Amino acid sequence: MKSKIQSTSVMKKLFIPVMLGAAAFAHAQVSLGVRANALFNTSSSRWSDISTTAKGAFNNPKDVAGFNVGLSAKIKLPIVSLFVMPEIYYTNFKSKATYIEADGSNIELSAKSNRIDIPVMVGFDVIGPLSVFTGPVFSTNLSSNSTFEGYKEDTSKNFSVGYQFGANVKISKLIVNARYEGSFSKDQRKFINNVTGNGVNYDNRPSLFMVGLGYQF
Numbered sequence: 103m104k105s106k107i108q109s110t111s112v113m114k115k116l117f118i119p120v121m122l123g124a125a126a127f128a129h130a131q132v133s134l135g136v137r138a139n140a141l142f143n144t145s146s147s148r149w150s151d152i153s154t155t156a157k158g159a160f161n162n163p164k165d166v167a168g169f170n171v172g173l174s175a176k177i178k179l180p181i182v183s184l185f186v187m188p189e190i191y192y193t194n195f196k197s198k199a200t201y202i203e204a205d206g207s208n209i210e211l212s213a214k215s216n217r218i219d220i221p222v223m224v225g226f227d228v229i230g231p232l233s234v235f236t237g238p239v240f241s242t243n244l245s246s247n248s249t250f251e252g253y254k255e256d257t258s259k260n261f262s263v264g265y266q267f268g269a270n271v272k273i274s275k276l277i278v279n280a281r282y283e284g285s286f287s288k289d290q291r292k293f294i295n296n297v298t299g300n301g302v303n304y305d306n307r308p309s310l311f312m313v314g315l316g317y318q319f
Contacts, residue, residue: 131178139314141168141195168195174316183227187235191219197308216244221266236267262307277316284309
């Protein structure tokens with residue numbers, strides 16, 4: 103009899119937070135949108151590096167490393183301006199690695215990447231149209247084993263995890279977006295010379311600065 107009473111008490115303690123969470127989600131406001139971003143390689147998450155990359159992006163749009171396009175959902179929670187923002191993107195970008203041959207000549211290898219990114223952001227509406235957010239991004243590569251000037255890419259990993267943080271400014275239904283992406287796990291790749299067998303290591307998940315536009319339905 104005592105065991106039954108204890109079980110009932112535990113059930114009640116679990117039932118209350120579950121019901122509160124379900125009620126909060128039921129009252130959440132959900133909005134959908136489309137987004138497109140230009141991607142630029144940057145060296146680190148330090149503000150000085152991001153700022154330098156941002157200035158270069160506006161002054162020299164040809165320096166763009168790639169782009170992504172996708173869908174975004176904003177789930178506004180009834181808790182002090184908090185929201186959850188799951189997204190899905192098709193991402194295409196290029197990264198570079200420099201190899202020094204035995205004769206001293208430099209070869210710059212260019213690797214193109216196609217992947218599906220799924221960021222899951224948690225954010226806060228700061229004031230007026232401004233909001234900030236951060237969270238993990240899960241990525242799966244769509245293509246691998248590319249070749250470049252006598253080198254073949256050796257792919258051993260297709261899934262990696264990164265993180266993003268950034269800000270949105272909403273103007274009517276238009277959204278201006280800027281964010282930084284770094285990595286929790288390296289996506290180490292290798293270019294192998296088809297003749298000598300020598301390898302060039304490079305990171306297929308570089309740090310990126312993103313800026314773009316979106317439309318909220």
